[in-house]
Amino acid sequence: MIIYPAIDLRQGRCVRLRQGDPAAETVFGDDPAAMAQHWASQGAEWLHIVNLDGALCATQTQLHALHRPNNIRIQHPGQQAALTPEQELEHDLPINLRRLRDIRRAVALPLQFGGGLRTLDDIQLALELGADRVVLGTAAIENPELVSEALLRWGADRIVVGIDARDGKVATHGWQTTSSVDAIELGHRMQALGVTRVVYTDIGRDGMLSGVNIEMTSRLGDVTGLKVIASGGVAGIGDIEILKAHEHYNIDGVIVGQALYTGALDLSAAIRLGHQPLTRRSAGLVPFRWTDGKPEFLLIYNLFFEQWQFPRGGVHRSEGDLACARREFAEETGLPVVKIHSDCRAELHYTVTIRGHDIARTIVYYLAEIGPGEIRLGHENHCEARWASPQETWELLTETSPEQLPALDAALEFLNHPRI
Numbered sequence: 092m093i094i095y096p097a098i099d100l101r102q103g104r105c106v107r108l109r110q111g112d113p114a115a116e117t118v119f120g121d122d123p124a125a126m127a128q129h130w131a132s133q134g135a136e137w138l139h140i141v142n143l144d145g146a147l148c149a150t151q152t153q154l155h156a157l158h159r160p161n162n163i164r165i166q167h168p169g170q171q172a173a174l175t176p177e178q179e180l181e182h183d184l185p186i187n188l189r190r191l192r193d194i195r196r197a198v199a200l201p202l203q204f205g206g207g208l209r210t211l212d213d214i215q216l217a218l219e220l221g222a223d224r225v226v227l228g229t230a231a232i233e234n235p236e237l238v239s240e241a242l243l244r245w246g247a248d249r250i251v252v253g254i255d256a257r258d259g260k261v262a263t264h265g266w267q268t269t270s271s272v273d274a275i276e277l278g279h280r281m282q283a284l285g286v287t288r289v290v291y292t293d294i295g296r297d298g299m300l301s302g303v304n305i306e307m308t309s310r311l312g313d314v315t316g317l318k319v320i321a322s323g324g325v326a327g328i329g330d331i332e333i334l335k336a337h338e339h340y341n342i343d344g345v346i347v348g349q350a351l352y353t354g355a356l357d358l359s360a361a362i363r364l365g366h367q368p369l370t371r372r373s374a375g376l377v378p379f380r381w382t383d384g385k386p387e388f389l390l391i392y393n394l395f396f397e398q399w400q401f402p403r404g405g406v407h408r409s410e411g412d413l414a415c416a417r418r419e420f421a422e423e424t425g426l427p428v429v430k431i432h433s434d435c436r437a438e439l440h441y442t443v444t445i446r447g448h449d450i451a452r453t454i455v456y457y458l459a460e461i462g463p464g465e466i467r468l469g470h471e472n473h474c475e476a477r478w479a480s481p482q483e484t485w486e487l488l489t490e491t492s493p494e495q496l497p498a499l500d501a502a503l504e505f506l507n508h509p510r511i
Contacts, residue, residue, distance in 0.1 A: 092335055092365040093344035095139040095203065095320065096130040096351055096358060098123050098194070102144065103186040123190045124197035130351075131198045133358040138202050139290075139346045140194065140222075142187040145207020188220055195221025205253055205290070209234070214241055218249065226290055228253035231281060232261060232270055239284050247287040251320075254278060254311070257294040274307070278315040288343060292322040303330045303345070305337055312341030322346040329408075331361045336405070338369055339448040370451045374415040375403025376431070376459040377502045378424070380478070386506055388484040388499070389461065391423060391468070392475040398491035399477075401456060401498060412455040420459070424476065425467035432458040435505040437498040456498040458505055481510045 099106055105126050127138055184192070191204060204217050205226030217225050230237045231252045241250045255262045256274040278289060291311050293304040303324045312319040318341050321334055325347045334345050344365075350356035378389040378401065390399040404419035406412060413433060420428065435458035443450050466476045479487060481503055488495050503510055 092338050092342060093137055093320075094135070094331070094358065094361045094365050095137050095344055095346040096133075096135050097139045097141065097322075097346050097348035098126055098130075099141045099143055099348065100187040100190050100206075103190055106143070124193040127194045127198045127200070130358065131200055134362050135200060135358065136362070137344070138194070138198070138200050140191060140202055140204045142185075142191070142204070142206030144185065144187050188216070191217065191222065192220045203251065205251075209237070211237065211240060211244070214245070214250075218245070224249050224251055226251045226253045228255060231277065232272060235280065235284060238281065238286065242285045247285055250286070251288045251290060252277075252281045252286050253290045253292065254281075255292040255294055256307070259307070262294055275311060275314060278311050278317055282315050282317055286317065288318040288320065290320045290322055290346065292346075293324060295323075302326055303334060305333050308334070308342060309337040309340035312343075317341060318343035320344045320346060325350050325356065327355050328357070328360055328364065331356070331364050332408075335364055335367065335369070336371065339445040339450055341446055368451060369448050370453070372406045372412075372453045372455075373403045374406050374412040374419070374455045374457075375401050376416050376420045376428070377401050377435075377437070377456050377498050378420065378426070378459050378461045379502065379506070380461050380463075382478075385480070386503075386508055387478045387480060388502070389424070389426075389466075390477050390479055390484060390487055391473050392477075393472050394474050395472045396492070399487040400492060401495060403454060403456070413457060416455070416457050416459075422469045423473060425469065426464045427462035429460040429462045432460070432505065435501060437501040439494060439497060441494045454495075454498075456495075456501075458502045481508065485510050 100123060103123070104121050105123050130138060191202070195202065201223040202221060203224045203226060204222035205228060208214050208217060208225055208227055209230050214225050214227075227238060227241065227250065231254075238250070238252065254274050254277055257269050259274055260269050261272045261274055261277050262269045274291070281289060289311070291308055293307065303321055308319055308321045311317065320343050322345070325331070325345060327350055331345065334342055347356060347358075347361065351358055379386045389402070391402055392398070393400050402420045402423045404415065404423070406415040413431070417428065417431070420426070437456045439452075439454045439456070441452055443452055468474070468476060481499070484499055485496070488499060
């Protein structure tokens with residue numbers, strides 16, 4: 092997971108806007124190139140640069156300045172000699188695009204650049220000034236043909252779509268206008284065009300240090316298949332931990348601005364966390380009941396994994412294994428627990444691959460006797476629940492999820508009951 096330090100440019104300076112409001116500006120420096128060098132020295136792997144003046148429709152690109160023949164010189168009034176093409180470019184470019192070029196000269200890091208890119212010439216100019224990847228925002232809503240043409244010309248690795256949402260609806264024109272288009276719907280549209288990566292920003296959290304919107308960010312990657320770069324609301328290392336735990340939902344990275352500039356987040360620590368192997372700790376119950384003096388076990392079919400499972404779920408921060416197992420069982424089945432045999436504990440370790448991510452999994456199961464009641468499945472991935480004999484349980488697990496068999500074996504040994 093890549094950590095992207097943000098450099099937001101307004102009138103050539105490094106600034107941050109709260110929720111995109113031009114009137115709520117904090118200036119963090121007058122030298123964006125020096126800021127880029129600072130983040131590079133902290134170990135940054137990418138930089139995310141935003142032309143806020145472009146996003147607010149204050150500038151126009153000037154591609155022709157890049158392509159004047161070397162033998163053409165323009166005499167400006169009062170000048171002793173004609174300008175070279177390089178000097179003409181310096182004279183013609185809006186200040187934020189000059190800053191992009193300055194950053195490109197100052198650091199060797201790959202640069203992601205966005206803000207006001209609404210034509211193919213805009214995109215070409217940004218790329219020729221040093222951007223390795225550009226972000227299209229308003230154009231994705233107003234001109235999807237531009238997105239298609241850009242993908243055809245430069246490829247999906249260099250064209251990213253920015254999905255900026257307020258209350259789930261896409262905002263455009265520097266967040267000054269809110270459309271009627273749902274963020275997930277736009278994600279599906281872009282994926283159909285051939286887009287592979289998007290930047291998702293929750294405007295309500297941007298610059299607020301209020302915590303990342305992990306639910307919407309992971310859902311966007313989950314249901315569309317797009318790689319998602321999260322943005323907005325990162326308050327500290329805890330938000331990086333949350334995003335890392337959801338990386339397998341196609342979370343490709345995170346853009347961080349305010350937290351870095353205020354010192355609430357250490358970039359080096361965030362990068363180390365982003366590179367850690369993906370792990371997940373879950374806990375659950377091995378539910379059983381007595382029927383005619385014999386145990387039966389409750390299994391739930393998980394559509395996502397296409398396997399029968401004992402009820403389980405991810406352990407939340409500051410939550411113990413046993414508390415997680417109780418909570419998940421209540422949420423997933425709605426059945427009462429008569430007694431948890433905490434001394435019958437099975438801990439499983441294995442690696443699973445989800446959406447190309449290898450995840451080192453740890454699952455802790457506790458044996459639990461369950462009382463009577465109607466099963467109420469509480470998760471969208473669960474489609475069926477079944478009470479099964481030990482033999483039937485063994486067969487279902489063997490066929491779909493053999494890694495759980497040690498938990499069944501531990502339960503049968505504790506109950507002093509053979510499988511057959």
